Amino acid sequence: MAVREQIRVGGRSARIQSAVHQAVRDLSATTPRDELTVPQIAAEAGVTPSTIYRRWGDLGALLADVAVERLRPIAEPDDTGSLQTDLKAFVDQYAEEMSSPVGRALMRDVFASAESFPVQCAGFTCNHLATIAARAKARGEQPFDVDEVIDHVMAPIIYHILYDDREITPAYCHALLARLLSLPQPR
Amino acid sequence: MAVREQIRVGGRSARIQSAVHQAVRDLSATTPRDELTVPQIAAEAGVTPSTIYRRWGDLGALLADVAVERLRPIAEPDDTGSLQTDLKAFVDQYAEEMSSPVGRALMRDVFASAESFPVQCAGFTCNHLATIAARAKARGEQPFDVDEVIDHVMAPIIYHILYDDREITPAYCHALLARLLSLPQPR
DNA sequence: ACATTAACGCAAAATATTTGCGTTAAGGCT
DNA sequence: AGCCTTAACGCAAATATTTTGCGTTAATGT
Incomplete structure (x- = not known):
């Protein structure tokens, strides 16, 4: 409902x-x-x-509503001085939050509802990545494609949390990031 | 429960x-x-x-139980003669099934339950990919890493179905696959 | 300050869930 | 094959949750 x-x-x-x-x-x-x-x-x-x-x-919609509020970022991602460190810090924190028992429960609440809650959560991630990308551009660094990070870093992390409840290690996150950043930028 | x-x-x-x-x-x-x-x-x-x-x-557990049975494959993936076409056929069918209204509902049922249903579904995908990889090896083709396909093809597809309810086009799936297969094999 | 009516509280009615107990039949045993 | 044990079921009473009607409170626009 x-x-x-x-x-x-x-x-x-x-x-x-x-x-x-x-x-x-x-x-x-x-x-x-x-x-x-x-x-x-x-x-x-x-x-x-x-x-x-x-x-x-109903209960499900209430839990989803609360979950989205808890997942809503309270601050901009930290500015650590470079694209690489900004991204690493963001991904590490994201993986840690989402793979924790609380994070998994919040995700369940969000996905169990039949509504647009998941889209909001995707927006949070997208906005943070866009902020980091904009900062990088302002610094004169080679920017990155937000969609690429979502597809090849965030998506695998979420997949493993949802499907196998694999433990998400920082090493795994860093490998995903390193692999992406080492590739030739498309276009 | x-x-x-x-x-x-x-x-x-x-x-x-x-x-x-x-x-x-x-x-x-x-x-x-x-x-x-x-x-x-x-x-x-x-x-x-x-x-x-x-x-x-409770109702949630029943729905999840039924959903897993509906998502359980009834047959091995088609043998189309080559690794590339096998993978393409599998990914296309997977994306179409999962992104359909019925598929989305089944995924919701599976994830909404607090139990091990998602792990079973991950197993279905993993098994199919392993079958395709084994076939490729038997043919003497350069095999692929199942985990790589899961991380960089299946995961992005699932992410976009769950988070933004983006339409998953065959072109998008093919691009994911092509990107992966064109990369140097790690290790 | 006043009027309008959305949002709330309360309680009765309708549904859904749990539980106790008798009955049926699946699986093990001889 | 026939018997025993007891898991799984049906039924119905007890309990809990969800819905709904209606009176009251207070948020918002004028």
């Missing part, structure tokens, strides 16, 4: 949204996700269950 | 498993998945809901 687009976003609505999100974060830290329920979250947040049902539709 | 490993697998149990799976396939063809319910499936299959709950745990 769809998360309803709110018409009134201030005051009480904002407080409830915040309280419910916080309740989900708190409870999911101590409760296995398959025994999280809407009434339980509602009680923790101090609202009635019907408020959650009317606003988010 | 976990799909219980059965101790008795014959006769009645087998008939019920079959009937329930069939019911899920039939209903999901005509019903949006967010309004599929266990009681509805049970009625269609001619069993009581408690049978489904005790055996599969």
Whole structure:
């Protein structure tokens, strides 16, 4: 079901949204996700269950909504002085976050919903890479193609997290990056 | 919740498993998945809901179980005579199946479950690629590294299906393959 | 400040899930 | 083949969740 687009976003609505999100974060830290329920979250947040049902539709949509907020970057990627180090730092952090138990759970919540949440998450990654690329260009470095990094660095990392739950080592990430950057730039 | 490993697998149990799976396939063809319910499936299959709950745990686990069976290959990949054409045929079919509305729904079911279903699906892909690689070797062709194909062909395809719901064109798949095969073989 | 109505709380109704217990039949044994 | 054990099932009661109607509160526009 769809998360309803709110018409009134201030005051009480904002407080409830915040309280419910916080309740989900708190409870999911101590409760296995398959025994999280809407009434339980509602009680923790101090609202009635019907408020959650009317606003988010069902548990899956609420969890996905919270997950996207937790995955939304709070800052620009670090500027470490060069394209290579910027990319390495970003990929390392991404792999570590996503492959952690919390990260895997957030990804599950995002993909389990039938909506546009995954697209938002793809946007986060894309934006960060574009920022790094723009910085590199400003420095006069040979820029890179964001799509190439997504296809040949981020995608394999995500694949292994999702399919085999392989441990993603920094060495593996660096090998992916090194391989890409050593190739002749297409076009 | 976990799909219980059965101790008795014959006769009645087998008939019920079959009937329930069939019911899920039939209903999901005509019903949006967010309004599929266990009681509805049970009625269609001619069993009581408690049978489904005790055996599969919850709707998500049942859907994932059915999805894996639908994604399980029924045959070896076609032998088209050469490594290049074998790979191309396999990747094309994979991309088409997975990016179709049905394929996307099956992937959602698989990933939404907290269990080992994704690993099984990864195994299907891995096995098919290994078969193609073995054939190539038997033909005396320069073989390829299965992991390389997974990382740089399958992974990008899956990424774009999951994250942006980009349309996966044969041209895109072929470009991924061509790029990989044109690279010097590592090691 | 006032009017409008979106969003909420509450409680009843409708559905879905869990559970206890009797029954059926699968798998092992002689 | 016939018997025993007990896993798996059906049924129905108990419990929990989800939906819905309606009155109330307060966000937003004028």
